[in-house]
Amino acid sequence: MSLLRSLKMQQISAPLRRSLGGFAAVLALVAVQAGSLCAAEVEPFFGQYRGSLVVPKADGTRERRDAAVKIGPVEDNEDGFYVQWTTTSIKPDGRRKAKSYAIEFTPTGRDDIFAAAMKRNVFGHTVQLDPMKGEPYVWGRIVGDTLTVFSMFVGPNGDYEIQQYDRTLADGGLELVYSSHRNGFPLKRLKTFLERQ
Secondary structure, three states, X not given: OOHHHHHHHHHHHHHHHHHHHHHHHHHHHHHHHHHHHHOOOOHHHOEEEEEEEEEEOOOOOEXXXXXXXXXXXEOOEEEEEEEEEEEEEEOOOOOEEEEEEEEXXXXXXXXXXXXXXXXXXXXXXXEOOOHHHOOOEEEEEEEOOEXXXXXXXXXXXXXXXXXXEEEEEEOOEEEEEEEEEEOOXXXXXXXXXXXXX
């Protein structure tokens, strides 16, 4: 390359470098702002919700269940939240049997993904349960208007089951879709509307 051509390239490249640097700065600012706009927030989900659903049973019959969900902040963790849900089976003779679960979630290093704070270790820190001990491994995520809670179980023979609760904000409450899979094959899918109380 000739000396003259080299000098011309340097004269062109300096303004170009400044322009590209400015462009990169603008792109970085847009990316940060887009990230903050896209970052999901859990507060819109806070509240209490109620509804009912019909669950098909293995023997071909159906069972009506009442469902209640409560989502709120964790008092001693400003970034955490809890999900508490109760399903109440209503037997044909009128008997009622309720099962309740409550799980606290804390942010992870990944946007909009939350670890379940299921128990405390010897140092007082909340940790996940161990699926290799038959305990559920639970996590949550928020994508748009949907808060999802996943539970994974590993059976004694090594089979795995994943339960998924999608709770989507809707006018007046939440759309709940429950699904379960065993070893990748679908087992059950239920859908209902939970009214905000």
